[in-house]
Amino acid sequence: MLRVFSGHRDAIQTCDFSLDAHCLATGFWDHTVRVWNLQSDIQDRILEGHRGNVTCVCFSTLGMLASGSWDRSVWIWDPRSGMLVFLLKGHVCWVKCMSFSGNGLLLATAGYSETVKVWNCEMGECLETLEVTIF
Template sequence: MNSDGPKKLAVGKVRYFGQHRGEVNCSAFSPDGKILLTASDDGFVYVWETKSRRLLRKLTGHRGPVKFCRFSPDGCLFASSSCDHTVRLWDVGRSKCLHVLKGHQRSVETVSFSPDSKQLASGGWDKRVILWEVQSGHKVRLLTGHHDSVQSSDFSPTSDSLATGSWDSTVHIWDLRVASPAISYQELDGHTGKISCLCYSASGLLASGSWDKTIRLWNPTTSSLLFQLKGHGTWVKSLAFSPDELRLASAGYSRMVKVWDCNTGQCLETVKGLLDVAHACVFTPDGKLLVSGAAVTR
């Protein structure tokens, strides 16, 4: 962890992206920060120009609410997942769907790219985690072990492992160095509620959020708990590390977004949203802005 202290945020409503016709379930910035994706219950993926707030594209194809979206680290692709049981891989430049990934039997709740952008992981209500080859769209591995819906996933910075969080109240760390079909995982337990979100920091720390209204900050290499963060009055919906790893943002199922000091575990800020329930939070790549997506419709 960085030994320097985080600077206080200047809190305010900076920009408003408001043409959705359903709840905003997820938001994601491109690696260069120029494009913002938003995934909505209205079945569309919205592509925005960050600076001007201009809507570039309103992407169709999913036949149900869009639950999650994420850019590839190289910025060339993004993925979206839906209640229609599919994942779609899109070309950023053309906003064209390259592959429709079919293999899940129920709603797909999470997608994540490997750091080299060559693999994609997806998980959902069928309790499955599927690894895909990005270039071909082919299924590489099926990971089973969770006993309830898989709601979140993230690759480690080294691509050696994949973390998944489930409504069975556990976090699994899958060892991807083991040859298929055999694969092992370590289990991080301690949460007393469903796991709703998780994410890695650039140096390999892992944060997990739960229906038990807490966040846990882990060293996954040693399976040790560093901090248990308490303060949300509702379940934790979304997590995001700042690029410098000094801060962790968390959105609860309320109007509150909290910002935590990763070195001390102390809450630095509590930001009250101006709209409705904060469904998602994410830092811009330069760490200067924090964006939250709300459950408001117009």
């Protein structure tokens, strides 16, 4: 065992390593995201704002961190400062997974409502909504 991560107030739902492996982000049912510093004893950061369980987190190649929640929102954070960069709204049900494009400029988020949204991470706007068609 290398380290014990303590301080959780509820169940851990999701986690993701930063690309440089210096940080680990975790999402909780207590509506928070934690960014754990894996390289030093620098204080771990708690990101607050979601109003529902955090179901997915994802680091981009540009170092940004996205989090999705039962509150139907996606938050784009600067994990170094803990500041919110964009609040993305538009899902009609909870956000269940997400993935950044290779260049970090686009984010795809999947909602429980059988839709995928593609977001521009430079402008913070939805470029396209894809709906699943069941035949």
